Structure formats: C-alpha cells, structure tokens
Amino acid sequence: MGRKVTVAVTTLNQWALDFEGNMNRILQSIQEAKEMGALYRTGPELEICGYSCEDHFYEPDTYLHSWQVLAELLKSATCKDMLIDVGMPVQHRNVLYNCRVAFLNKKILLIRPKMLLCEDGNYRESRWFSPWTKERQTEEYYLPRMISAITNQSTVPIGDAVIATKDTCIGFEICEELWNPQSRHIPLGLDGVEIIANGSGSYMELRKAYVTVDLVKSATFKSGGAYLFSNLRGCDGQRIYFNGCSCVAVNGEIVSRGLQFALHDVEVVTATIDLEDIRSYRTQIRSRSHLAASNPPFPRITVDFALSDDEDVYLTTSPPIQWQYLTPEEEIELGPACWLWDYLRRSGQGGFFLPLSGGVDSTSTACIVFSMCTQICDAIQKGESQVLYDVRKILCQSDYTPSDPMELCNRLLVTCYMASENSSQETKQRASQLASEIGSYHFPIVIDAAVSAVIGIFTSATGFVPKFRTKGGCPRQNLALQNIQARLRMVLSYLFAQLMLWVRGRPGGLLVLGSSNVDEALRGYMTKYDCSSADVNPIGGISKTDLKSFLQYAKNRFFLPSLSEILQAPPTAELEPLADGQITQTDEQDMGMTYAELSEFGRLRKTQHCGPFSMFHKLVHTWSDKCTPHEVAEKVKHFFRCYAINRHKMTVLTPSYHAETYSPDDNRFDHRPFLYRVHWNWQFKAIDDAVAQMSKEKRGSSDRPQDVKLSSASTSNVNSHFMRGDRKGVLI
Template identity: 50%
Template sequence: MGRLVTLATCQLNQWSLDFDGNRDRIIRAIQDAKKAGANLILTPELCVPGYGLLDHFLELDVYLHSWEVVAEIINHPDAQDIIIDLGLPVRHHGNPFNARVIALNKKILAVRPKIWLCNDGNYREMRYFTAWKRRLVESFKLPNVIQELTGQREVPIGDIIFETLDASFTSETCEELWTPDSPHAQYSLNGVEIILNSSGSHHELRKLDTRINLILEATAKSGGVYMYSNQRGCDGDRLYYDGSSLILASGKVIAQGTQFSLNDVEVLVSTVDLDDIWSSRSSRSRGAQSMEAPQYERVKVDFRLSSAKGMFDPAFRTSAPFEPRYHKPEEEIALGPACWMWDYLRRSKAAGFFVPLSGGIDSCATATIVFSMCRLVVQAIGEGNQQVIEDVQRFYPDGDDVTKLTAQDFCNRIFCTCFMGMKEQSSKETRSRAKELAAAIGAHHIDCNIDVVYNAIKTLVSETLNFEPKFKVHGGSISENLALQNFQSRTRMVLSYGLGQLLPTVRGGSGGLLILGSANVDEALRGYLTKYDCSSADINPIGGISKTDLKRFIAWAETAFDLPILQQFLDATPTAELEPITSDYVQSDEVDMGMTYNELSVYGTLRKVNKFGPYSMWQKLVVDWQDRCTPREVYKKVRDFFYYYAINRHKMTTITPAYYAEQYAPDDNRFDLRPFLYPRFNYAHRKIENELKLMEEGQADGQVNGEA
C-alpha cells in the first residue's frame, strides 16, 4: 500500500454578500470533510463573498469583510489540522485579484491569484479583477485582521506549487481549465500530484459533459489527481450554479456531486494512492518534456497529507472509479429552474408564486416547473434536510407538521394560477386545460374574464381619439389589430400584480406572491411578446429555454410526474388568443411570426453562438437548407428574421430576469450586449442580392446550354 491521501471537495449554495451564511456553510463543509478523514478541502471560486457580486466587487467593503470572514474560518476550532483552500477577492499593489487563499492551522500559507479571467458570455471578470502573470511570485502584505490573528506579516502571492512532507499540490481556477494553454499541463510536468480547481460555473443545457470531458482529458493526458469544486444554487442573479463537483484520478472519475439539489452543503471525499500516479506518468516523452518545463517557486508545508492507516486497516481502501452521471436535457429543465426558484422564494421571503395560466404550453411549462420544485422540496423534507424543513415551516405559521406534506399540498400553499379570459377570444379548450392542470398539480386556481377592463380601455381610447379601432378580422388595420391585442395583454400584467398582492391576504396569509413570466427564449429573440404584458414579471423560469426543449420537457414530465393532462398541451396549436375566433380563423403563433420555432432556434444559435450577421447566416443556410429552400427563399427568411429582431430588440432592455439555460439567450441586461436601435441592414442585403443575381443568372445560362 502506497501513499494513501484522503481529499475533500465541496459544493456550497453561497449567496452574494451573505457573509454570515457563507462563512457558516464553509465551516460546515470543513467539519464534514474532517469527519470523513480528509486532510485537504477545496471550496468554490469566490465562495467567501459569493461569486455573483458583479459591481459590488468594486467596493472596498467586500475585500474587508472577506478577510474578516477568512479570519473567523481559520480561527474556528474545527478548521485545524486540515489544509483549506478558500476563494475571495484580494488587493495587492493597488490591483484587485480573484484569488485563492490556502491556510493551515491558523496560518496563511500563500495567496494564489487567478491567471486567466473569464470575460465572455455571462462573465465580466476583467471588469473587476486584474489577471496575474504566470510564474510570478511576490510578497503579499496580509490585512490587519489576519496579522493580529496569525502573527504573520507577509506571505507569498503568485503562481505557486505547494510541497507538503509527502505530496505536492497547486491551484488552477475555473477558466484556466478551459483555456488552450491550461496551467495544469505545466504543473504536471513539474511533478505536481494534486491539482485543485475552484469554480463558479453556471448551468446551461447540455453543458456538463463538456466540463467533465475537459477534466477527463486533463487527467488522462497529464496523470495525477484533479479536484473540482463548484458553487451550487442561485446566488442572487439569473444564473444557477449547478454543482457537479468532481474528484478524478488519472482520467477516471472517483467522486461526483449532484448537479441539482436543495442541499446547501455537499462534501465529496475520496481516498487516492498517490503512488499510482507513477504509472500514468511513465512515458519517456513526458519525462523529456518535464526537463524543459519552466520551473515554479515552491512553498514548503510542514504537514503530512498521507495516512499510515491503510497499512494497518484492511477496510481503508482507495475510491473506485465509475462512469460520470448525466441528466437528460428534459430532466435539466425540470430540476435546474426548480432549484433556482426555490432559492429565490426562500431568500426573498415572498409568500409564493403566481402565474397567469393561459392553457398554452409556455405557462403550462412554467406551472409544471413550480410543481417540480414542490416535488423536490417534499423529497428533501423526507430526507431530513433541516434547512428545507425550516424554510418550509415559514409557510405554515400555525405549526402544521410539514413532514406529512405531499407535493400537491405544498403547491396549493405557495402557488396560485389564474385563467384571464376574453369571451370572444378565449376558447373553452384553453380554459379547461388551465383548470385541469392546476387541479392536477394542486395549485390554487381562479378563473376570470377581463372583458370589463379591456372594454373600459378601448372605450376611453376611442372617446379620446374619436376613433374606434377594429381587429383585422373585422376590417381593421395592422396597427389597430396590434393595439387591441395589447390592451388585453397589458391588462393581464396589471391584474397579475394586483392578484399577486391580494391573494395571500384573501387566503388568510400575509405578504405577496412573486409573479412568474412565461415567455420562452425564441419569442424573446423574435420579439413576439408585448412589452409590459405577461412577459413582464418578477422572474421567468423558462425565459432562457427554447420552445423545442420546452415541448420535450412537457412530454417527459407527462410520465415522470404522472400528469396525463400535459398531452393536451402538446397537441394544441400554439396561440396567444388575442384576436377574435371566427369560423375560418384562429390565431396561430407560428403564422403570426412568419417563422417556426425550430427555425428560430437555428437563427438564434447562428446569431449568438456562431456570431453571424445577415450575410454570414444566409451563406450558411443556403448550404444547410438547400434541400428545402432556394437561395432566394433562404434570403427572405433571414431578412425577415433580422427585420423583426431589429425592430423588437428594445423589448430586451426591460425583459424579465430569466433563468439562463440556452447559449443564444437574447437577454440585454447581462448576456447579449447589443444595441436596441438598428438600421435596416441595407449593406448586407445589397451584398446578398448581388450574389443571388449571379447565382440565378448562372442557373439560367446552364439551362440554355442544356446543363441543367
């Protein structure tokens, strides 16, 4: 038996600026790790203040309070005799750094700043931090609160390797794993046996396999032990950090945390034999490269990571490898937004949720995700999760036994739905579907018609303008038709907030309900929603999910949640029901938009992920869609998409904060930083038209010459 080392990583549900709560969760993780016999614990990126502080990272208070919390952690009696890797922002020589602070027995060993900062997608680290230079090591003056506690004045800061009495380890922070020239390769060539990666990585549909594959490749190629720690939960913004912390040994997963859970603290512990690394690094070419690798400064640590227990205890064994676990996208939709919403509900102290349930698939998906949240809550109660039990008890101030709740019971307590119909526009089918779904999940449901409010607005406008607008089916213009539809949709938004404020009181409670939006990512991209209608809400659990994925989720949930009513929503034609239904006309979303939801997913991916403008998109789709469209038909589709995208882009400046899930989310406030006043892309159109002319002339010449 060789050098057996027991290591711990964790995933913590931290909350931005919740210094007390963040400290307590870190200490609890350390306690759990020590109970399991670990001698080293890794925590998530910036776990002391929380990762998602955004511009709060510009405030000096954050740096001060972070160090004060570090002092409390390392001084805690349960935080001794274990190496602790903590994440916090630090200031050095007038610059701010996203850093790791490594501590042992009330002493700071060193500070390791992040070298490669993440500055794309949802991340803006370069707005707040300075990137450290590789292999640079300087002397860091510790803040007063640490000096007074430890008696230390200065410690090393930089790109450092740590040498214990029997092992070596170092840090690689989040983005550094994703970069082409990752530090772990050079660390490996320098003989480092354990690499610690702390992360603040958010959930995105189908993303986990990419993350795991990167770590698998890193350890399979370089050998050694790779530890990954990630935040989990909603820390106050649109992102959900999805845990899935890992420990790998030479290309094999030996520990994996849950991706979605209501546990605030989850610790993973594995025992590895560091002598096993020898065989994975026996390549002579690797040896040759190691002799040419740049050297790093090393910090000596008077501490032993390995244990002699394995020599005397037959039960002490290394952790066995296994295949990593993945959720299907449908499960990710059921679980990710549900966990995010639970954090939002319990931390906001709201009385529950409210959603206008239209009978369509979008509000149906929103309601089903709320039910999924209720299922998770009841499951956590059954597992004895004391934090969840305490949070749920708030909704039952009379002292009811919450351990006996069903998902429908809890859903009835915290979730209210309402069908807001119109006598002429709303069908019996949509009204019935809404009522049946609410009953199936246990929601408190009400049904009302908004005709009186709609007619009052229409009358007021007509009398003020001395002009009576008409729907297009009654001979009205496009502008008249749109105005009358918006009277209805904006009325529903006002009514939603009114009901959300009063329903808890009417039901014998107090407080207000959080209003949920239910516009999907494709409608937001196309602008197929009314500004300040039901798309305007407090939060939107489906705002970053495509219509295609939502349909797959509903089909999955029909069986997984035993909700047969969901099939009716899948079979129904998507419609806003904002125009009168006649014998030969029923409003259809895809007809109204002039494009299908599947096409919108393609446009969205090409625009945002592939970074294509109109011309590049046309070039791409001329090839991809050659079996279904002519080049001129593709041009019309692309031109129509960019036209509607451009004229509706302003809606994204006020879009409801939505759970981020798709790479092509058009959220202007955080993710998609583009203008909202556009020209008409005339230059690109002219270039495409010139190429179309050449293509069509070439086809005509071919036909004349008998080549076609």
C-alpha cells in the first residue's frame, strides 16, 4: 500500500500586475516540482496577480486577467497529472475574496477563500477583501465562460472544505490563519487532514524570521501532520521585502526549507513524507484522539488521484533539519541588497547615484550596494541565467559578464562627495577611500558657489544677509543656512543622476539613493527635501545602532579597512562652520538625545503604543540607574516636542526598505496625524504631576538631592535644540 508522498513548496518573486511574468514563474515552479518528483505543488499568496495590487483589487481588470492566467495554467501540459493550488483574487456574489484555487488535469476542485484577514503592520487586507465566515460550508461558484470551456464545469465548490485523495486529505490555511489564535489547522488536523498547505505573503523585519518557523513547527507539534508553507520573496512594488523561508514541517520538525534572501525568482523545495508517521504520531496523543472523535467534519471534495504509489518503498523520507538563522547584520547585508536589485531591474534605470559623505549612514548604503553586486556575481557564477540577463539589460550590453563585484559596482554605482566650506578633509578622505575599496565611480564636487548664489538671490530681494550662529546670527538664520546646503545637495544629486550615464557614454539614468536612518526619521532630524529625499532608501527602516553593527560586520565580510575609521568618527552633518578646521557640530548634540535613546523612544511609541505619559512611566523605571524622574520627564517631553514639530516630514519620506518595527513611515506603516499641538499641554502636565508626586514621596524617605547632572544629551539645552537642525534640520 502506498504511503509515501512527495510534495513541493515554492518561493516566487512575483510583481504586482505582472500577469505574464507571474504566470511564467508559476509554470517554472510547477515544472521544477514535477522534475523533483512531486505530485502536489502549492505556492504563495495571490501569486497570480501579485500581493501588493492594493486598490487595483477594486478593478474588474485584475480579476479578468487573473482568470486568464488560470486558464493558461489549466491548458498547459506542464500542469498535467499534478495536483496544484494557486493564489488569486475571486469575486463571489459581488464580494471580493483572497483565495486558493486547487485544480487537477483541467478540473477545478475547490476555491478556498481566506477566512482570517491581516490588519496590522503594513497589511490592510479588509480594505479590499472580506473574510469567508461560513465555517465548514461551501457554495456553488459559477465559473467564467472562458474557464468552463476548458474544464467543462459550470460550477465548482467555494468555501471551507478539504480535498480527499485516494491516500490522504489536504486542507488549506492562508497566511494570517497561521498567526491567529484560532488557527484553522487545529480543526483541520482533528478532522483527519494530514497535509495542510499555507500560501503566504509574509514580509521581512529584522530578527523576526524565527516567528514563522516556530509557528509552522508548532502547527504540527500539538496535533501532528505535514505543514507546507509557501511564501513570496522580493519587492513586488512596495517598501516591504517578502521574506522567503518556505518550508515543510512534519510532526513538529522542519524537514525541508528554502532560503530567506536570494536573487533568483523561482525556488522549489520538496519533501518526502511518510503518511504512516503522521498517523502513528496522532494516535499516540490520546487527548487529541478523544477530541477528534467529536470534531465536526469538513466538507470533502473527493478526487480520483493519489499522491503515493506502490513503488514508494524506494523513496527516502526527508529527515528533520536544523534551521540556521541569519544574524541581524547578515539580514542587513542581504535583505536591502536584494530589495535594491528588484527595484533596479524593474525600474528600467541604469544604476544608482549616492551622495557619499563619509559617515555611517551613506557608508552603510554604499556597502549594501556592494553586497548587491557581490550577490549578483555569485548568482551568475552559479549559472543563474535570469540574473545575467537582467545585468546585461540594465547595462545595455548584451555580451557583458561581470568579472568581480568591484568591477560591477563601478558600472552600477556613482558616488559623489559634495563638499562645502564647512566640510572637513577627514570626511572627504574617508569617502574617497571607501569608494576605492568597493570600486564605485567616485568624484568630489564643491557646492559653495551654488550656496552663495542662492543666498545672493535672497539678499538681493530683501537686503538682509543671514549669518551662522557662530558669526552672530540667530537660530533661524543658522538653521536656514544649514538647510540650503542640504537642499542644494538634493538638487545636484538629481542633476548628476540624470546625466552621469550620458557623461559615461551609456543610455538611461540613475536612481538617487537616500541614506537617512529610521531614528532620524522618527526624530525628524532631516531637512525636508534635502539629500534624504531620493528615489529609494535602503536603510530608512534600520536604526543607527544596527547600522554600526552592520559596518563592523561588513569590514571583515567584504575586507573594507576604511570602515574602522568611519565607525570611530562621531556622526556629524558638517553644515556649520569649522573651528580651526575641526568639526564642532555632532548629531547627538544637535538632536538633544542619543541614538540609543531614540531607539527606545521609537519602540515605546510604536510597538508598545505609548503616549507621553505612559512612556514616562515606563522609562522612569528603566532609566532609574542613570536619570532622576525630572530628567526622564524632560527627555520624554523633548522627544515628543521634536516628534510633533517634524511629523509632517514623514509625508514626503523617501520610500524605504521596511526593516524595523518602530518605523515612522507615514505611507502605510504608521497611520498618525502629521499636524500636532506641539506643546502636549494635558499630557505634559500629567507627567509633571507624576514627577512632583515622586519627588514628594522621595523627600519623605530620603534627604538626598533629587537632581544630578545628566549622563548624556543635557536637558538644559532643550530650548536651543528646539530651534536647531542639521543636514537634517528641525523645523522646515
């Protein structure tokens, strides 16, 4: 009797509304799965149309083209004699559903709608779809005529059902149903479903890969069975990067897995499962058996097809494997680089332009591009023909093959040090040295003439000459003079990005890269429309602390000795005059808080949902070893003042690679106002009252003084910080 089955999970790099490309990748995955001996193939969520169609889900065209792609799949000889399910949107009785469609040999077996929708983080699924709420029920779905002409079916079941083959039973979850407290795999397993397939669209965040793996393992640990998790990978038109990590678990153990990050568009992973192992595992859990005996049954779609045969004695079942997780530094090395590669090859541009300042942020961006070039060269050496085709297309050179990452980086990345009279020789030298180590096409320019010309226009119109603070100017003048330097760098970046390939004798233009980190966005420590305004920003969702750790790792990973000096230098905007040729301006002094404090504020504000008062109450205990309650209160109030003043900048924030849970990105992830009452009168009074109460209680128990000197970012400078800024100015 047959009992061993080979199944396939697929990872696809789909693109929203790229119906032709998506179809070809699906067909390739089916072909590869068949060649690997699988008789059942499952794939990612909404793989036919792409996950991030968003408001295109309102358009009838999206559904028409999805059915057209399904028709091609049904007709394809590639799909013959294989049980397949694909993800696509379906409209049933004028309601839109996110569905899996299972088919075999030109017959649709079941349309299974998603029953639990995802509404957190970057997900807004109920904006377009409705959940299927009729548990263990199906209805008749009337097929489009183009499908009926192929299948000779007028209706098929739609709803919460399972597929019964000759040898086993297959059920479905879709993405969020795995994460939900009432996951569908529990009642499915109790009803004897032995294989559960989950088509998912799960995106990457730093340090989060273990979550999916633990959930997949747990889904089969308590109740036994095989769990097939297929996930998207790549950038399909949004800030997020889908996480890959497709895998198969059996009885609580991972037996097969795919990569988290990779450049190839199609990855197929198979596993051979012994159904008797599942049955034995389940029957020995007596409480599960007692519960299963009273479990309400699911509707079963019976199909005359088997996943096993009598010759399976020659098959070897897949043994458990140990999942090796990437470090955060490795995730930063690989994830944003893959995201940039997808964006570059799909944008039709010829490379990147990066203002390289010699600081941690722009250096991190440059290293990520170098990581992309390294991955491209590795993929080409491994025979990835699609990667080579894309490189040649980007460079408009049909016979080109990269020789090494530095040579490729010279073709794809143009870096420029934009000096002013306020720039130091040290940062210029650091930028030049890094560029030579990674191979970028690098040159310096001086922007003083442009700055003088703009200020001259202002003086001609008003008769006033603005001055820096060190030369007698007020805070408004000082800030304006810093901001004009930053904004002119943005203007020059786009000029060079549009024309540098013309200078180098190549067609096309370059994408401008931003290099502002997530902490600066949260604090608003940037000038609106300055060089943080770019086409894309690979580090915009990454903290300063993580970027420093990444550069420490990259120094050895890519043999870049210049990173040692860059890491040792204090972060500075270099927008105020030097003193005897030395830098006097630092980021943390300008911000009035450290980057470590900023990360703490960000996580409390976003992931723990703290307003000013609750943030104070958490930090007054967390920071009790270094700050008095009064000092904590001043830090919290200073942060919220700055946050409120600068929140409007998030409406024009450069699209950034999403990586951090406390990202302030206004577009999707952080839906908060961009106009605030900046004095937070009620909230700050509540904090002051709490401080007064704490001081009163402390005086009652001790005569020790309550206030000590701040250990960092003195709050005595709060009023001056309130009006200050840098390359990344405060107010405008």
